Amino acid sequence: MKTLLVKYTPREERSTSKKLLDAFRNEIKNSEIEVLDLCINVPDMFNVENMSAYIHRNYLKEEISNGQTKSLTKMDAMTRQIKSADIVVMAFPMHNFSMPAPVKAWFDSVMLKGQTWDTSDGKYFGLMNGKKALILVSSGGFYTKEPMMNWEHALSLTKIEFQFMGFSDIRGILNEGMNAGDQAQAENLGKSIAEVKKIAIEWYGN
Numbered sequence: 001m002k003t004l005l006v007k008y009t010p011r012e013e014r015s016t017s018k019k020l021l022d023a024f025r026n027e028i029k030n031s032e033i034e035v036l037d038l039c040i041n042v043p044d045m046f047n048v049e050n051m052s053a054y055i056h057r058n059y060l061k062e063e064i065s066n067g068q069t070k071s072l073t074k075m076d077a078m079t080r081q082i083k084s085a086d087i088v089v090m091a092f093p094m095h096n097f098s099m100p101a102p103v104k105a106w107f108d109s110v111m112l113k114g115q116t117w118d119t120s121d122g123k124y125f126g127l128m129n130g131k132k133a134l135i136l137v138s139s140g141g142f143y144t145k146e147p148m149m150n151w152e153h154a155l156s157l158t159k160i161e162f163q164f165m166g167f168s169d170i171r172g173i174l175n176e177g178m179n180a181g182d183q184a185q186a187e188n189l190g191k192s193i194a195e196v197k198k199i200a201i202e203w204y205g206n
Contacts, residue, residue, distance in 0.1 A: 001031045004085035008038040008092040008103050016138040016178050016189055021091035023193045024134065027200030036081060036106075038092075043105035044074045058113040075109040082110045087132045087203060088167075090158065094139040098153040107161045116165040126166015133162040134199060135172040136192075140179035171199055 005025065009015040025033070044050065053068035054075075082088060092103050110116055117126050135158045143152035155172045162170045175192040177184050 001086045002084060003028060003031045003033050003087045003089065004081055005033065005035045006038065006088060006090045006106065007035070008100050010039050011093075015093065016175055017091040017093050017136055019189065020136040020138070020173065020175060020192055020196050021089065023196045024089055024136070024200050027197050027204065029204045031087070031204060034081065034085070036078070038102040038106055042102055043078060043109045045105050046108060050075070054112070058115075075112065078106065078109045079112050079115050082116065083128070085131065087134070088162075089134045089136065091136040092154075094137055094143075094152075094154040097151045099158060103158075107158075111161065111165060124164070126164060128162075128166040129168055131167050132169040132203060133167045133171070134196075135159065135162075135170070136175070136196065137173070138175040138178050140177075142176050142180075144174065144176060 005021060007018065007021055009018040009021070012018060046054070049068070050071040053064050053071050056062045056068070057064045057072070090103070092100055095101075098104075113119070116128055117124060119125070135155055137155045137158070139152075139154070141148060143149060152174070155174045159170055159172055173192050173195050175189060177188045180188075
């Protein structure tokens with residue numbers, strides 16, 4: 001079994017998202033672990049060149065030039081990473097009510113037609129069946145109750161991305177209120193870490 005840890009935690013040791021990821025990693029047993037740090041290995045964004053290459057290769061099924069193939073190198077490598085993993089764990093903070101730009105760029109990199117999803121008779125279907133995903137998001141505010149529930153687009157969007165690729169088991173933890181008082185922060189973080197450990201034990205055993 002292989003576990004891919006995808007993290008974007010630019011605050012490093014001050015990052016509560018990193019604390020959640022560390023708690024999960026400490027519970028992992030009997031699994032090969034691969035780490036992708038999006039702060040260091042920043043995903044490519046689509047531009048004129050690689051978008052054209054992607055469309056001609058993946059949609060039109062055409063041969064593309066060596067230069068076009070090279071423009072898709074990093075996207076293809078990240079796609080191979082996620083395809084090789086049985087469990088994917090993502091950790092990142094909420095930025096302006098959604099996922100940070102490098103996290104969105106990573107999804108754009110790995111959600112490639114014919115690789116992690118495809119179409120048949122005009123219908124979309126995922127190709128990642130049988131895989132599991134855990135999403136760990138920290139936020140400064142509170143988004144699980146009104147009046148801010150409709151402002152949350154970090155955890156909810158990430159779940160949709162994994163669902164689209166066909167992941168069979170998708171879990172998510174929103175560690176909210178990290179800009180609240182010290183007591184509320186500690187209580188919420190403690191609760192989130194307990195949830196993380198529970199999922200890890202369920203997936204990897206005692």
